[in-house]
Amino acid sequence: MPRATFRITRGRGESASFKDYATDVSEGMVVLDAVHQVQAESAPDLACRWNCKAGKCGSCSAEINGKPRLMCMTRLSDLDLSMPVIIEPLRAFPHVKDLVTDVSWNFRVKKRIKPFKPRRPDAPDGTWRMQQSDVDRVQEFRKCIECFLCQDVCHVLRDHHKHEEFAGPRHFVYAAALEMHPLDTENRAGDLRGKDGIGYCNITKCCTKVCPEHITITDNAIIPLKERVVDEFYDPLTRLFRIFKPRKPDGGA
């Protein structure tokens, strides 16, 4: 059986370093299998997070050969095994140990996005009517598994540490799902421009490239939201029109 070497981050924070582990590999294995094998054979204290092994829980995010990916969805047959396979924790979040990072910052950011606020029910029984075609647009955004790979790769967080002023692509996808929903009446443009810092995004599309759910984050969520922010805050013509035809109430910055 062929062997391959896995170069895995061990330790905590600044004192962490790489350690090489060789293990047997066989057909059909994914990176997470190899990590589990290393755990079983030579490093029982190796910390890694996983849950479904089916690309659906978003727990096993890591950086494999420098690219943010799900360990359970990265096949060994797609990697060059003649060189050590590098496995590192996400870089945009605080390191806990080995391959585990603390992603709880994301949950705090999510809470501050204004929740879904539907219009008054359309029927006396408290239900709504909407067209499938209108709600189709946001379906894509609802596929998100909160793996935070997009957050990890985004240079605004990764290289500029703007965690206090920038919500990140995952939360723009979330905001887009609410904002573009046909029943929603909330206005998030002010928040997006203000505390969510959508202007920090320079549309370099790294988030879209790494999304395991293939959500077209930049083109379908971020740019349309940026355009809505332009409508509200930068375009003198749309601002003028709004004087005559008020739209949704402004959420405020």
Add this chain to the structure above:
Amino acid sequence: MSGSDLQLPQLRGLGKTSRTDAWWLQPGAILLGLTAFIVYTTWAALQGQNYFYDGGGAHYLSPFYSPLLFGQENEPRVFAATHPSWWPAWLPFSPAMLILIGPAGMRFTCYYYRGAYYKAFWGDPPACAVGEPGFRGRRYRGERKFPLVMQNAHRYFFYPAAIFVLILSYDAFKAMWFTRADASGSEFGIGVGSLVLAANAILLGGYTFGCHCARHLVGGGRDTLSDAPVRRSCYTCVSWLNRKHMAWAWVSLIWVALTDVYVRLLCAGVITDFRII
């Protein structure tokens, strides 16, 4: 708010990454491609000649010079003058200078090109998951503050760009009419140049009408389109073009330069136009 207390890993320096693939290839190719285009366009725009070919009765106008506001008498100029009266005498004049600002602004503020040149020219980031120059670090401002906040004006370049597509389509139409040898009017015909100009108009149309601002304006800005069938069809079409916006951007960029090259070579007598019909 959250975040300030986060213990984050140290920033990586410029070009530092664990990526093992040739991550520099794409930004490198974009850097070379865009630089080559800018250099050629500037050179061609400053020439002020060899932009209109009327050999064999043809009407081929280089897209860099269209609409031709000022020009020679035999050329399809808009005003009856070779240059504007207010143009300072010490400054060399070329008709292309007045109009290139429109398409240049459209491309400069285009969402696709922005992302591409921020990476290739600014290294912001050099490529995904690759370290940035250390001086920027936390001082990064993105498109939040001046000057880059001005990119939000992109839609104001889209409006004139849409008109440019109409003008270039008209040029392509004119390129299908040839003055008869005895000067008794014109006849329909197709030369290689007619096809080159027609392809140019189509490609620029595909690029321009796949613009993210167009998508927003025709319907993307609304949450419901089922009640507006015309808008909905427009939105579907624009979204279809938008999906391949990057491809349209590159093919139209290369083609517009080649169209100028073609007309220029015809005018200079280096090649001859082949008349198909």
